[in-house]
Amino acid sequence: MVILGLNTYHADSSACLVINGKLVAAAEEERFNRIKHWAGFPSQSIHYCLSEAGLTIADIDHIAINSDPNANFSKKFFYLLLKRPSIKYVMERLINRKKRTTILDEFRKHFPEHLYKRKIHHIEHHLCHLSSAFYVSPFKESVVVSIDGFGDFSSASWAVGNNGNLAEKGRVYFPHSLGIFYQALTQYLGFPNYGDEYKVMGLAPYGEAKYLAQMKRIVNLEDDGSFTLNLNYFRHHRNVELQWSDGTPSIGTLYSTKLEELLGPARKQNDELTQFHKDIARSVQAMYEEAFFHLLNVQYEKYQIDNLCIAGGCGMNSVANGRIHLNTKYKHVYVQSASGDAGGAIGAAFTIFQRFHHSQCEFFMEHAYWGSKYSNDEIEDTLQSNHSAISDQRCTIQYIESEGELCKKTAFAISEGKVIGWFQGRMEWGPRALGNRSILSDPRRTDMKDILNLKIKRRESFRPFAPSILRSHVSEWFEHDDEVPFMMKVFQIQEKKRALVPAVTHADGSGRLQTVCADTNARYHALISEFHKLTGIPMLLNTSFNENEPVVCTPQQALDCFLRTKMDFLVLGNWIVYRKS
Numbered sequence: 140m141v142i143l144g145l146n147t148y149h150a151d152s153s154a155c156l157v158i159n160g161k162l163v164a165a166a167e168e169e170r171f172n173r174i175k176h177w178a179g180f181p182s183q184s185i186h187y188c189l190s191e192a193g194l195t196i197a198d199i200d201h202i203a204i205n206s207d208p209n210a211n212f213s214k215k216f217f218y219l220l221l222k223r224p225s226i227k228y229v230m231e232r233l234i235n236r237k238k239r240t241t242i243l244d245e246f247r248k249h250f251p252e253h254l255y256k257r258k259i260h261h262i263e264h265h266l267c268h269l270s271s272a273f274y275v276s277p278f279k280e281s282v283v284v285s286i287d288g289f290g291d292f293s294s295a296s297w298a299v300g301n302n303g304n305l306a307e308k309g310r311v312y313f314p315h316s317l318g319i320f321y322q323a324l325t326q327y328l329g330f331p332n333y334g335d336e337y338k339v340m341g342l343a344p345y346g347e348a349k350y351l352a353q354m355k356r357i358v359n360l361e362d363d364g365s366f367t368l369n370l371n372y373f374r375h376h377r378n379v380e381l382q383w384s385d386g387t388p389s390i391g392t393l394y395s396t397k398l399e400e401l402l403g404p405a406r407k408q409n410d411e412l413t414q415f416h417k418d419i420a421r422s423v424q425a426m427y428e429e430a431f432f433h434l435l436n437v438q439y440e441k442y443q444i445d446n447l448c449i450a451g452g453c454g455m456n457s458v459a460n461g462r463i464h465l466n467t468k469y470k471h472v473y474v475q476s477a478s479g480d481a482g483g484a485i486g487a488a489f490t491i492f493q494r495f496h497h498s499q500c501e502f503f504m505e506h507a508y509w510g511s512k513y514s515n516d517e518i519e520d521t522l523q524s525n526h527s528a529i530s531d532q533r534c535t536i537q538y539i540e541s542e543g544e545l546c547k548k549t550a551f552a553i554s555e556g557k558v559i560g561w562f563q564g565r566m567e568w569g570p571r572a573l574g575n576r577s578i579l580s581d582p583r584r585t586d587m588k589d590i591l592n593l594k595i596k597r598r599e600s601f602r603p604f605a606p607s608i609l610r611s612h613v614s615e616w617f618e619h620d621d622e623v624p625f626m627m628k629v630f631q632i633q634e635k636k637r638a639l640v641p642a643v644t645h646a647d648g649s650g651r652l653q654t655v656c657a658d659t660n661a662r663y664h665a666l667i668s669e670f671h672k673l674t675g676i677p678m679l680l681n682t683s684f685n686e687n688e689p690v691v692c693t694p695q696q697a698l699d700c701f702l703r704t705k706m707d708f709l710v711l712g713n714w715i716v717y718r719k720s
Contacts, residue, residue, distance in 0.1 A: 140495065141194065142201045143185065144488025146480050147242065149206065149290075150176045150333060150388040153481040154184035155509070155568075156192055157488040161502045162275070164191040165509040165568040167481045170692040176333050179385040180242075182249040187511055196246065196253040203260045203491045204242065205267035205483030210291040214312050262487045264290025265310070265451070268478075271486030272448035273300040274493060275504035276473040280446060282438045286431070287451035287479070288318035295365070295451070297434065299442055303498045308438070314376035315367045317430055318453055320358055323373060323393035324423045328416055329406035333388040340458050341602040343424040344647035346417030353401055354426035364437030366430045372398040412601070428459045432466040445470040450486070454478030454627070455570070457651050461629035464619055476507035476569035476625035506659040507573050507625055510566025513694050515712045521694040522714060528702055529716060537715045542662060549710055550669035552717075553581050553679065557707035558594055560684055562697040563662055567690070571626040572683035573653055574607060574663035576690050576697075578706070580642070582606055582680045587642035594705035595686055603651065606643035608678035609667055610654040616640075616678070617652065626653040642680050653681060 144155040155165035164187065169175055171183035189195060246255050262270075268285035279302055286295045294316030298307045321336050330338045359367045370376055372395055380391035399405055406416055435447065447469040449460060454474050463472050475482060489500060515538075522529065522536055529536065539545040553559055559579045567573045578595060580587050588604060605626055614620040618631040629651045637644045644650060657664040671677040684691045686704055691697045694711050701709040701716065709716040 140200050140492065141198055142203055142488040142491050143188065143199045144484040144486070145181060145185070145202065145204045146482075146484040146487075147180050147204055147206075147245075148178060148384050149480050149483075150178045150383070151479055151481040152177055152179055152181040152184070153477070153484045154181045154188050155484045155488055156188040156194075157485075157492060158192065160492050160496065160500050162485065162504065162509060164188040165477070165485060166511065166566065167477075167568075169689040170510065170566065173689055174387055175689050176387055178383050178388045180245045180249070182245070185249070191511070196250045196255050199255065199257065201258055201260060201491050202242075202255070203262055203487035205262055205264055205480070205487040207261040207263045207291055209261070210263040211293060211312065214292055260487070260491050262490050264483065265293050265296035266305070266307075266490060267483040267486030268450040269296060269298050269300075269305055269307070269448075269486065270490045270493070271482040272450035272454075272473065272475055272478070273298075273305060274489035274500045275475055275485065275502060276448050277503050277505075278446040278448065278471070278473065280444055281448045281473075282435075282442055282444050282446065282469070283448040283450070284434065284438070285451040286317055286434075286453035288316055288322060289313055290480070290483075294318060295434075297364070297438055299444065300448070303493060303500065308441075309363060309365060311365050314370060314373070317358070317366060317427060318451070319373065319375055319393060320368060321423060321427055321453070322390070323375075323398070324419070326392060327394050327398060327402070327405045328419060329408045329410060331408060333390060337455070338599065338602065339420045339423055340456065341599070341645075342412070342417055342420040343458070344421070344645055344649070345601060346414065346419070346421035348422045348425040349418045350402065350422035351425050354422050356401065357398075358426055358430055360430055360433045364434040366434070371395065372401065424458060427453075427456065428462065428466070431456075431459050432463075435463065435467045435469065439468050447472045449474045450478050450482065452479040457627050458629045458649075460627055461619075461649070464621075472628075474625065474627040475504055476567065476571065476573070476627070478627065479570070481569065505624060507567045507569055507571070508565040508575060508660070509568040511692060512565040513712070515714065518694045518711045518714050521698060522711075522716070525695075525698055529698075532702060533719045534716050535719060537717075539713055539715060542665065542713075545710070545713055545715070546662070546666045546669045548715070549666055549708065550673055552708050553579060553670055554673045556581055556584060558591065558705075560697055560701050560706050560709040561666075562684065562691065562694065562709070562711045564660075566692055569625065571653070572681060572690055573624070573626060574655060574660050574681065576684040576692075577607075577681045578684050580680045582640040582643040582678055583674065583676060585641045587680060591682065596682065597687060601646075603645040604643055604680050604682050605651045605653060606640065606678040607653045607655050607663070607667060607681040609664065609671065610656045612677040613652070613654055617650070621654075623652050623654045624656070624659065626651055628652070640676065640678065643678070
């Protein structure tokens with residue numbers, strides 16, 4: 140059985156291919172068209188997935204889409220009847236609904252050589268989120284929770300997964316949403332772009348939760364574990380402009396003037412960040428965590444299950460995820476690498492597989508390397524075609540056949556303070572760079588954050604950089620020992636160790652770690668091991684290989700990023716490009 144899963148006409152559009160219950164390929168459209176968070180039809184991602192498996196559209200048995208325009212219809216109808224939102228609001232959603240029901244036209248346009256005639260399945264948004272976590276997790280039984288902005292008129296859902304079955308236990312409907320709460324306050328703090336919530340997470344450790352009382356006037360916790368919003372502080376349920384197809388998503392102002400009356404004037408995008416703003420950020424994070432842990436704890440008390448799967452856009456809140464072991468009784472937590480809307484493609488595909496097979500899927504997503512890859516010969520072609528540009532910057536090209544020598548040379552360069560572009564194997568699935576499309580540097584350098592921001596990233600100084608650490612050394616460096624392959628949890632670095640790795644230690648002593656194992660990424664593990672031999676430090680600073688753009692996908696994009704920034708080394712497969720000193 141061959142299933143094509145899609146997240147289409149939604150942010151982070153993506154495609155995946157599942158064959159006989161196993162994931163074969165997955166990618167986000169932004170990596171190919173270079174438009175961040177792109178929303179639309181993921182034609183290039185589909186082409187990639189088919190190419191990876193050597194298939195055509197004619198070979199697909201089922202297409203599964205992580206949205207169902209007919210889901211929760213009665214809820215939508217009665218909301219429109221009772222609330223009577225503006226005509227513009229209704230028309231925008233009807234237009235979006237029509238686009239989602241003309242998917243066959245998109246296939247005829249982008250794949251004219253093969254007419255797809257089999258079944259297209261529309262799967263409800265939060266069921267896709269739940270499936271995307273549980274069906275690829277290592278658990279036979281688990282509580283499963285999905286929290287995001289909105290999808291198919293819902294913002295949250297929770298279920299119990301048992302031996303391949305997902306039984307939904309509760310749901311939060313529009314207009315109440317923890318995702319909207321966080322996004323609205325992100326806008327209030329002067330971060331208007333779609334996906335800017337991670338900036339609030341990065342800013343929060345610099346503040347104190349002085350405004351938690353005000354946040355509790357905005358978010359109400361219910362006895363069943365759910366939550367509601369005080370809608371006086373929001374506009375999303377009345378009329379907010381949306382740009383949600385064929386480009387970067389854009390959402391109008393979500394908060395009302397009442398919020399400014401409660402908290403004071405909103406920060407404009409280029410205004411100075413004051414202590415007030417840092418305290419607001421910490422208060423927002425604290426409120427989110429209080430609601431999140433309330434929901435999790437109520438479900439634990441009901442079902443007494445030690446395993447937990449998290450999905451939805453709020454599953455990207457790695458700070459909260461890292462505190463689950465401190466604030467709940469769950470013993471094991473799984474968050475897959477694309478917990479947000481892109482991951483809905485996987486959820487849709489595995490939902491359909493499950494419907495036909497009625498048993499626990501045997502697939503376990505233990506790594507995130509499901510994207511495109513390039514051979515050393517293809518990399519050599521790229522370098523030769525760019526020989527003039529490389530020579531103009533006085534760079535040297537070297538091929539190193541031995542993986543051991545490649546890792547030793549690279550580790551030594553990192554130990555000398557060099558900044559490395561590291562391009563290896565298959566591209567990561569999800570937003571995190573996990574050692575195949577990464578920029579790497581020395582975590583011991585107190586000035587490394589400033590160097591990276593000056594040379595390459597050009598981003599806010601308060602945002603942290605992450606450590607990739609050998610799995611066998613986690614307990615020596617962090618206050619909690621756990622598998623974190625997808626960089627989805629933040630743990631406290633042991634206090635006695637923080638001064639040794641200042642470049643990856645955040646203001647509150649934490650680090651958003653990635654655990655690295657030899658059996659899932661042998662070359663990256665070997666590189667960190669060589670650095671460990673040289674320095675006694677079993678980790679590297681790891682940040683995404685990009686410069687205010689989607690993470691690089693091809694050797695050409697990696698080379699372009701290297702040449703226009705001040706990176707010192709570029710390691711493409713077994714090829715090294717480095718600037719002469």
